[in-house]
Structure formats: structure tokens, C-alpha cells
Amino acid sequence: MEPKRELLEALCANARTDTADLARQTGLSESEVEAAIADLEGEGTIRGYQAIVDWEEVDEDHARAAVELNVTLDRETGYAEVSERLAKFPEVSSLHLVSGNYDFLMIVEASSVRRISRFVSEKVAPVPEVTQTVTHFVMETYKEGGIEMNGDDDDDRLSVSP
Amino acid sequence: MVLVKTSERVGRVPPSGIRKFFELAEEREDVISLGVGEPDFSAPWAARDAAIASLERGQTSYTANRGMRELREAIADHCADRYDLDYDPGEEVLVTTGVSEGVDVALRALVDPGDRVAMVDPSYVSYRPGVLLADGEPLPVRTREEEHFRLTYDALQRAGASEADLLILCYPNNPTGAVMREEHLEPVAEFCREHDLRVLSDEIYADLTYEGEHTSIATLDGMRERTIVFNGFSKAYAMTGLRLGYALGPAEGISAMNRIHQYSMLSAPTTAQHAALEALESCEEDVEEMVRAFNRRRRFVLSRFSEMGLDCFEAKGAFYVFPEVPGNDGTFAEGLLEEQGVAVVPGSVFGGAGEGHLRISYASGLPQLKEAMNRMEAFLA
Ligand SMILES: Cc1ncc(COP(=O)(O)O)c(C=O)c1O
Numbered sequence: 001m002e003p004k005r006e007l008l009e010a011l012c013a014n015a016r017t018d019t020a021d022l023a024r025q026t027g028l029s030e031s032e033v034e035a036a037i038a039d040l041e042g043e044g045t046i047r048g049y050q051a052i053v054d055w056e057e058v059d060e061d062h063a064r065a066a067v068e069l070n071v072t073l074d075r076e077t078g079y080a081e082v083s084e085r086l087a088k089f090p091e092v093s094s095l096h097l098v099s100g101n102y103d104f105l106m107i108v109e110a111s112s113v114r115r116i117s118r119f120v121s122e123k124v125a126p127v128p129e130v131t132q133t134v135t136h137f138v139m140e141t142y143k144e145g146g147i148e149m150n151g152d153d154d155d156d157r158l159s160v161s162p
Numbered sequence: 163m164v165l166v167k168t169s170e171r172v173g174r175v176p177p178s179g180i181r182k183f184f185e186l187a188e189e190r191e192d193v194i195s196l197g198v199g200e201p202d203f204s205a206p207w208a209a210r211d212a213a214i215a216s217l218e219r220g221q222t223s224y225t226a227n228r229g230m231r232e233l234r235e236a237i238a239d240h241c242a243d244r245y246d247l248d249y250d251p252g253e254e255v256l257v258t259t260g261v262s263e264g265v266d267v268a269l270r271a272l273v274d275p276g277d278r279v280a281m282v283d284p285s286y287v288s289y290r291p292g293v294l295l296a297d298g299e300p301l302p303v304r305t306r307e308e309e310h311f312r313l314t315y316d317a318l319q320r321a322g323a324s325e326a327d328l329l330i331l332c333y334p335n336n337p338t339g340a341v342m343r344e345e346h347l348e349p350v351a352e353f354c355r356e357h358d359l360r361v362l363s364d365e366i367y368a369d370l371t372y373e374g375e376h377t378s379i380a381t382l383d384g385m386r387e388r389t390i391v392f393n394g395f396s397k398a399y400a401m402t403g404l405r406l407g408y409a410l411g412p413a414e415g416i417s418a419m420n421r422i423h424q425y426s427m428l429s430a431p432t433t434a435q436h437a438a439l440e441a442l443e444s445c446e447e448d449v450e451e452m453v454r455a456f457n458r459r460r461r462f463v464l465s466r467f468s469e470m471g472l473d474c475f476e477a478k479g480a481f482y483v484f485p486e487v488p489g490n491d492g493t494f495a496e497g498l499l500e501e502q503g504v505a506v507v508p509g510s511v512f513g514g515a516g517e518g519h520l521r522i523s524y525a526s527g528l529p530q531l532k533e534a535m536n537r538m539e540a541f542l543a
Contacts, residue, residue, distance in 0.1 A: 001454060006458070009454060157202070159187040159197065
């Protein structure tokens with residue numbers, strides 16, 4: 001595997017791995033790791049690093065919804081223009097153009113269900129191109145970013161085996 | 163009064179040298195174990211799901227002695243694709259309850275009393291007892307760190323293997339992590355052809371070969387007819403507990419093995435066979451991902467050893483490295499466990515040529531490996 005690709009995989013497994021450990025894992029020198037990460041960031045391959053949070057464990061309200069959007073386009077306005085407008089809202093945590101019965105799948109996060117409802121009705125629905133919204137509130141999250149929320153990581157192997 | 167009189171044969175087999183470390187490690191709470199000979203991953207979900215589905219369908223009967231036809235075909239296809247090993251699923255493939263059973267029935271089917279069985283030293287702990295239980299005479303062939311623990315023509319010669327009837331090979335090797343590429347295997351094959359040795363080649367770690375491809379000795383000239391190849395699902399597919407492996411070999415050999423297998427095992431576990439079939443059909447990417455993760459850990463551990471000044475040749479297979487340690491390996495391992503709570507297996511457990519080394523398994527998560535390496539460094543300081 002190409003070193004940059006290898007670095008990406010190591011970072012996807014744990015973005016907090018420090019440079020020295022990344023170097024050990026990939027066989028690159030620390031300065032090569034620094035340079036490769038700078039490249040990956042510079043060229044926009046790596047767009048950021050985030051924690052995967054189980055909000056159930058945080059003593060604070062948190063709500064999330066998947067919103068289906070249908071839009072109508074015209075000669076001046078394409079998906080790119082609409083998406084740009086929607087993506088600007090901080091409440092929108094991800095936005096995808098999808099195949100199937102609707103155009104966009106939008107994930108919205110806020111401190112309460114009410115805030116999300118207000119956001120969708122007051123900010124999203126009025127966007128001229130948006131013709132329809134269907135909001136699905138998330139009731140439970142089982143897996144996020146490849147990590148199972150209730151996964152137990154107990155090691156039940158024998159401690160020493162041949 | 164002695165209620166059970168045990169056989170002289172079982173008396174020949176010494177208790178496992180690993181047991182002691184297992185017990186010491188189990189006594190403590192804070193132990194990080196680098197002594198584990200199996201992956202820390204679970205079997206790919208698709209394979210587990212197929213096993214569950216087979217249970218839901220009520221597929222809980224025996225299968226054909228040699229294993230489900232479909233599975234044998236999938237194994238034959240996979241081995242042809244991946245390793246250039248061409249075997250007929252009807253006559254030349256036997257599905258076994260792990261490689262463990264495969265090696266056992268092969269020894270019983272191929273060894274006559276007093277036959278000498280050469281084996282790589284150090285290697286996996288089951289071969290020697292297996293040979294003893296088959297009334298054969300084990301002949302260890304020492305390999306050396308300077309030669310990256312590869313078996314060589316000279317080593318075979320020196321050990322007197324020209325008088326042997328059989329050779330047990332294990333590459334990628336447990337415990338050293340050594341691999342043998344085609345150019346290293348060829349002289350060994352030559353030795354076997356010259357002295358008419360049959361070969362049992364345990365290739366269970368074949369998929370866990372880093373930087374290059376695995377070569378099976380059975381693909382070399384004149385070797386197919388004298389070799390039984392063993393492989394299985396335990397390591398590459400993280401399916402140790404499902405107990406499934408297979409043997410490939412010429413029809414007469416496989417048929418002799420099946421003669422024993424049909425009475426002692428009947429058939430390999432049915433549920434595991436369903437999992438294995440799915441594993442071959444759809445889990446290639448899972449395996450590749452695990453192999454890449456192992457490779458990162460391998461590099462990590464090797465580079466930590468070099469930082470702490472521990473001599474360690476660059477192992478390119480399985481999930482073990484085999485550093486050299488000061489003094490007696492058993493004493494070192496006990497001290498490391500006692501003082502730092504890191505469990506490892508002393509190299510001498512795997513044969514005399516393993517003395518002065520430790521088998522370090524990197525089948526653990528990076529956070530555990532990192533902590534274990536820090537503790538080892540503290541122990542050495
Ligand atoms: C070299 C070698 N062969 C065979 C086995 C046993 O494999 P199985 O689980 O297929 O019986 C092991 C397990 O540690 C091994 O290391």
C-alpha cells in the first residue's frame with residue numbers, strides 16, 4: 001500500500017495517533033509523516049479531525065435528525081448552488097446528494113427536537129428551491145463513524161495461548 | 163488405588179510449556195498479554211452471520227466426511243487463485259477441525275513406528291507431541307536468527323535430516339514470524355527430492371505475509387506429489403474458535419487421512435463449514451483490512467524494539483516477532499510479568515533454537531501494544 005494511503009488508514013483508525021507513532025506504524029520517518037499529512041491536508045484529502053461522541057453519555061440535551069429534501073432546479077440554479085446555501089447553516093452536520101426518491105439527505109444537529117423543527121421550518125423550507133422536506137428524528141444511535149455505541153471491547157481470549 | 167491406567171504413549175508427551183505462563187498471567191488483574199496466539203479481531207460479520215443463518219435453517223447434521231462439497235470447491239478455487247495450488251475438490255481436499263486435526267491425522271496416516279520426522283526448530287508446539295503420539299521420532303532442525311530463522315539445506319544436512327522420512331515445515335512461522343520466499347524454499351525442496359522426504363507444510367499464516375506474497379513449497383518442482391499443505395480459517399479469518407481448517411494433497415495421502423478422520427471426527431463442525439464458505443466467498447476485504455492492521459502493528463513493535471535496543475530480526479509473517487533478550491528467556495519472561503505485568507512466551511517453549519528469545523504476539527490493539535512496549539522499556543532500563 002502506498003505510504004499516504006497507509007497513513008490515511010492509520011488516521012482513520014485513530015486520528016489522535018501522534019507523529020512518532022504514525023512513523024513507527026508506517027515505517028516512514030517523522031518528518032516524512034509530517035510532510036505527508038501536510039500534503040493530505042493541503043490538497044484537501046484530509047478535511048478535519050473529529051471526536052466520535054456518544055451524546056447519551058453527555059449530560060446535556062442533544063438532538064439529531066435526518067432530513068430528506070426535494071428541490072427544483074432551473075437554468076441558473078443547480079444542486080451545487082442549493083447545497084452551498086444549505087451547507088452554510090451550522091445546524092447541518094452533513095449533506096449528501098443521493099439517488100432515489102429525494103434529492104438531498106441532510107443530517108441536522110441541535111440542542112433539542114424543537115430547535116431542529118424550527119430550523120427546518122424557518123430556515124430550510126423557505127429556501128426557494130426546496131419543494132419538500134421530510135424530517136426523521138433520530139431516536140437511538142447504535143453505530144457512528146464505524147464505532148458501535150454498545151460494542152463491548154472485552155478481550156475474552158485466553159491470556160496466553162500457543 | 164489407580165483407577166485409570168494411562169498409556170505409555172501419552173506418558174511420552176510432556177505437559178505444555180505455555181501452561182505455566184498462562185497460570186501466572188491469569189493470577190493478575192493488570193496484565194497486558196502479548197502471549198496470545200490468535201487474532202484480537204472477531205470473525206468477519208458476514209461469516210458469523212452465515213453461521214447463524216445455517217443454524218436458523220436447521221443445518222445441524224453431519225456433512226460428508228471430507229467436508230461439504232461446496233466448501234471443498236470454494237477452497238480449491240481460492241487456493242488455485244491465491245497460491246497457485248491446484249487440487250481436485252473431490253479427491254485432494256479434506257476439511258478438518260482446524261489445522262490441528264489435519265496435522266494430527268496426517269502424522270497418524272503417514273508415520274510408521276520409528277519413522278524420523280524432521281521439524282523446524284523453533285516452531286509451533288503441537289508438532290512434537292503429534293509425532294510422539296504417532297510413534298515417530300522427532301528430529302528438530304535448528305534454524306538461526308542470522309539466517310532469519312529460515313530453514314536451509316545446510317541446517318537439514320547438519321541435523322541429519324537425510325535419514326528422515328518426513329519434514330514438517332511451518333512458514334510463516336510461529337513463533338518467529340519468519341517467512342520463506344520461493345528462493346529460500348527451493349534448496350529445501352531440493353533436499354527433500356534428493357533424500358525422498360515427504361513434507362507436511364503448515365501454511366496457516368500464509369495470508370499474513372507482509373511485503374510480498376506467500377509461496378507454498380508444494381508449487382515447486384517435484385514437490386506436489388510429496389507434500390500435504392495445511393491451511394485454515396483460524397488466523398487470516400480470525401475464526402479460531404470455529405475450529406476449521408483443510409488439508410490439500412495427492413489423493414492417496416488425503417484418502418489415508420480421511421480413513422482416520424472419518425472414524426475420529428466424522429466431519430468438521432457443520433456450522434463452521436457454513437461460516438468458512440461465506441468467508442471465502444465474501445470476506446476478502448475483511449482479511450485485507452486485518453492484514454494491513456497487523457502490518458502497522460508489526461512495524462510499530464519492531465521500531466519500538468529497535469528504540470529500546472532489543473535485537474530483533476525483521477519478521478515478515480504471522481503476528482509474532484521474536485526479539486533476543488539478555489539472559490535466560492524463561493527468567494526474563496517471568497520477571498517481565500512480575501514487575502511490569504506484561505505476559506509473553508519464552509522462545510524455548512518452541513524448541514531449543516528458540517532459547518534466549520521471546521515470542522511477542524502483536525495480535526492486540528495499538529493502545530495495548532503501546533503501553534506494553536513502554537512497560538518493556540521500563541523493565542529493560
Ligand atoms: C503454526 C500453527 N499451526 C496450527 C495452529 C492451530 O490452528 P487451528 O486453529 O486451525 O487448529 C496454530 C495455532 O496457533 C499455529 O500457530
